[in-house]
Amino acid sequence: MDYFLTDVQLEIKELAHRIAEEKVRPVVRELDESGEFPWEIMKVLADADLFGVYIPEEYGGLGGGVMEQLLVVEELSRVCSGVAVSYAASGLGAFPILLYGSEEQKEKYIPDIAAGKKLAAFARTEANAGSDAAAIETTATPDGDYYVLNGTKQWITNGGEAEVYTVIAMTDKKKGSRGASAFIVEKGTPGFSFGKKEDKMGIRASATRELIFNDCRIPRANLLGREGMGFIIAMKTLDRTRPGIGAQAVGIAQGALEEAVKYSRERVQFGQPISSFQAIQHMLADMATQVEAARALVYATARMIDSGAKDFSKESAMAKLFASDVAMRVTTDAVQIFGGYGYMKEYPVEKMMRDAKITQIYEGTNQIQRNVIALELIKEYASKKR
Template sequence: MNYFLSEELRDIKELCAEIAEKYIIPARAELDEENRFPSEIMKVMADSDLCGIYIPEAYGGSAEMFGGGSLALCVATEELSRACGGVAVSFAANALGAMPILISGSEDQKKKYLPLLASGSRMAAFALTEPEAGSDAGGVKTRAVRDGDHYVINGTKQWITNGGEAQIYTVIAQTDPSRGARGLSAFIMEEGTEGFSYGKKENKMGIRASATRELIFEDCRVPVENLIAREGFGFIVAMKTLNRSRPGVAAQAVGIAQGALDEAAGYASQRVQFGRRIDSFQGIQFMLADMATQIEAARALVYSVARMIDAGEKKYEKESAMAKVFASDVAMRVTTDAVQILGGYGYMKEYPVEKMMRDAKITQIYEGTNQIQRAVIASALIKETAGGKR
């Protein structure tokens, strides 16, 4: 389908496709097997100016050139995910880590950190999840206590994408436990801060090229100027960040699904059984047709939401959740069907579709499970109904 992407957005797509072909596809099986972070590929992306596509020109990026940056980030993430969801999320998680600064940071914070991220000389990560705080962000136990012109932070963050690889972390911590979610605050934490260390690297089912790690804070002293927005605004910062980043997860899902469809269609055109190419069998044809249709519908939704954000719409929580739910469910179905079409070969590691199926699963889980997304969508619906909008 022709989405009439601007020439600049097509440049992004082309460039990501080239990176995928030259660097990601040759390496993806090995990165997956060895659970290894793709540092060299991240360097290539930085050298290709891809790290600043969502950051405004004033802070060293190029977002204006692409009409805002949300669609740009989606196009890039989708194209990279087509080759490897793990490499793609390592790229996209930078934007997630940068988003609190971009959305709610002070001018000084933006000037200090965003250019480093736009050039790709530093990487970022967003740290919200804890062992006891997943879907329920109010359960965050990490504590930040004001001490003069510093905050002293103690606690542990879990399953942090780009953990150990990033140098700049945006961390959600509790400044007023009596207020629950309303007592959360967001901080910028730099690697090397005394008392900040990394825990174990996780051994995951999918997106194994990405680094997922624990962050451990033991009496970490963070200067007060690293507080994002104000005390007690942490939950809002986190929610705004996730609303903005969810189309990216959705784009990742679309890319993974497209990659799986490409493999399945290619295989079905080569594989001969009963003396015929298997794509001549209606059973396979209908599967491929459904896969393609679902992917296109998901892509159309994702691009529409991203365009809405780029156009300046302020309220997009519901739509962003819809894109994420729909695209990630599509990715899971399509990758499962791709494995089915490849049959026994699909189940083998020599072919990339089993990995795509493993990679797809996480898109239904992270940045808010699909159940939480449905709750978000439903609550928005209920509000609209109550407000007489329906």
């Protein structure tokens, strides 16, 4: 399918593809086994200017948008989703600052993130606050020119590796979700430490850790927007980044599809390649069709966001929901086509199946995405003049 990308978008896609093939593919299995954070690859992405593709030129970026960012995510994810999410999570940490930060905050933090000198991370989830975002227990108490943070964030992508963290904490618990605020916290701030690295099923190259705040004092100047805006900042950020999860899912599915086609042409049973059997052909055809449909929805959503649309919660949720479900089905089918070999770690598709699963869970479970879509649908219908 031709998506009529601009010249710059094509350059970005091509370079990300090349990095994925030349720098990521040779170490995919090693990274999956060791779970070591891919710093060398992050450095290559930084030198290639890819951390700045979605950041305005005035802060050292290339001036693109969500579309440019997800082209990189998709190409990396096609080869290793663990690497892709480490790249993408920096954007997730940066978007709250880009969207709600003051000029001073943007000038202080964004250029280093755009250059890939510093990674960013976003911290909302807690042990008891997953889908229920209002149940956040981490508190931020004003004290003179400071806020004092206490509590523990859980499963934070890039936790421990990132230098800049956007953290959602309660400034007024009585107000529920309206009592949440967003803060920028720098690694190294006294009272800010990390828990152990989680041992995950997939995306194992990425780092997932707890963030522990113990009387951590941060300057008042690090408040994003105003007190009470934490929830809206988180929601608006996630609306913008969910297509990125969609792109991650499309990348995984594309990688699995390519492996499945290749294998089916090589594997001989009953005296002929299994690609000659209609049962396999139809599976491949369905896989390819689903991948293309997911990509089309993800790209269309990204373009809608980049065009300056105001409200895109529904489309963003659809892109994430559809693409991640496709990734799960397509990778499962790829393992099926590989048969017993597919179940073995020596072959690449079992990792893709493990990696695909998380895309149905994080940045809002697919059940929550359906809630968002349904709510928007009903709101739209109710507001129509009849």
